[in-house]
Amino acid sequence: MTDDGHHMPDAVVPTAEPTLLVERFSRGQVTDLRHALTACAEAAGLCDQRLDDFVLAVNELITNAVRHGGGAGELRLWRAGHALVCEVSDGGAGIGPDRLANHERPAPDTAGGWGLWLAGQLSDSMRVATGPAGTTVRISTTLDGTAGRMADPAENGERVE
Amino acid sequence: MSTDPAAPRQATGGPRIEETEVIAPLVVNTGRVDDAVLLRLAGELDMSTAPELLARITALATGGTPRLVVDLTALTFCDSAGLTTFVRGDRRCAEAGGWLRLTGAHGHVARVIEISGVDDSLGYRPS
Numbered sequence: 001m002t003d004d005g006h007h008m009p010d011a012v013v014p015t016a017e018p019t020l021l022v023e024r025f026s027r028g029q030v031t032d033l034r035h036a037l038t039a040c041a042e043a044a045g046l047c048d049q050r051l052d053d054f055v056l057a058v059n060e061l062i063t064n065a066v067r068h069g070g071g072a073g074e075l076r077l078w079r080a081g082h083a084l085v086c087e088v089s090d091g092g093a094g095i096g097p098d099r100l101a102n103h104e105r106p107a108p109d110t111a112g113g114w115g116l117w118l119a120g121q122l123s124d125s126m127r128v129a130t131g132p133a134g135t136t137v138r139i140s141t142t143l144d145g146t147a148g149r150m151a152d153p154a155e156n157g158e159r160v161e
Numbered sequence: 162m163s164t165d166p167a168a169p170r171q172a173t174g175g176p177r178i179e180e181t182e183v184i185a186p187l188v189v190n191t192g193r194v195d196d197a198v199l200l201r202l203a204g205e206l207d208m209s210t211a212p213e214l215l216a217r218i219t220a221l222a223t224g225g226t227p228r229l230v231v232d233l234t235a236l237t238f239c240d241s242a243g244l245t246t247f248v249r250g251d252r253r254c255a256e257a258g259g260w261l262r263l264t265g266a267h268g269h270v271a272r273v274i275e276i277s278g279v280d281d282s283l284g285y286r287p288s
Contacts, residue, residue: 118277
């Protein structure tokens with residue numbers, strides 16, 4: 001977020017790394033875009049559970065953009081070394097600081113609040129830039145990674161005695 | 162354009178389409194199991210298909226059959242909108258004196274249900 005409160009995409013897609021998918025989307029295109037993303041991520045070498053995790057994580061970002069981010073957004077997918085990076089931007093009113101600071105798993109009996117939490121759980125890294133002019137969320141997943149993300153109980157906010 | 166599902170999808174003069182795609186992303190089949198209603202979901206549950214499922218569950222809950230077994234065996238995708246639908250549907254059923262149980266989840270659908278903790282709140286047990 002910059003001083004005037006407007007968010008800016010904080011990096012330009014590296015020119016050496018070709019963009020795999022760029023798509024503007026709105027309500028009604030969520031399913032088709034998810035299918036396109038799946039094909040691109042699979043072609044880039046992502047497979048099995050890591051593919052499913054990444055697709056779900058991105059799906060949550062798309063859903064958030066449509067539901068809370070002004071009804072539309074833009075998705076960019078590219079490869080950065082051994083990682084696959086996806087950025088979803090919207091022009092909504094932004095995510096409140098309380099919501100952003102809360103990394104705990106939503107209570108199971110609450111209807112809602114799962115999207116951003118799931119996106120963080122199912123990706124290797126997540127960065128959120130948000131302000132009154134919109135939100136950009138960037139997530140990445142390692143293409144040759146084999147480590148299980150859920151192996152670290154601290155990431156879940158749960159303690160194993 | 163009228164669509165006949167049985168007709169081969171081949172446009173005259175256009176590129177030949179060799180494989181028929183399933184158009185409907187979510188199919189819901191209804192049956193009975195003991196004294197409960199069985200809802201068999203097939204396809205993908207996301208924000209575009211979840212509202213229809215919740216409407217279906219609500220109609221059953223308020224229509225005198227609030228005991229629902231939701232079979233996820235043929236469900237290939239479930240996101241936060243799906244989880245929310247199960248939680249809300251469970252609530253509608255509970256309000257009508259019944260319950261909603263999930264069964265048959267596997268693969269990534271089972272993973273999402275487990276890490277969200279929704280399985281505990283619904284009394285779901287992996288089958």
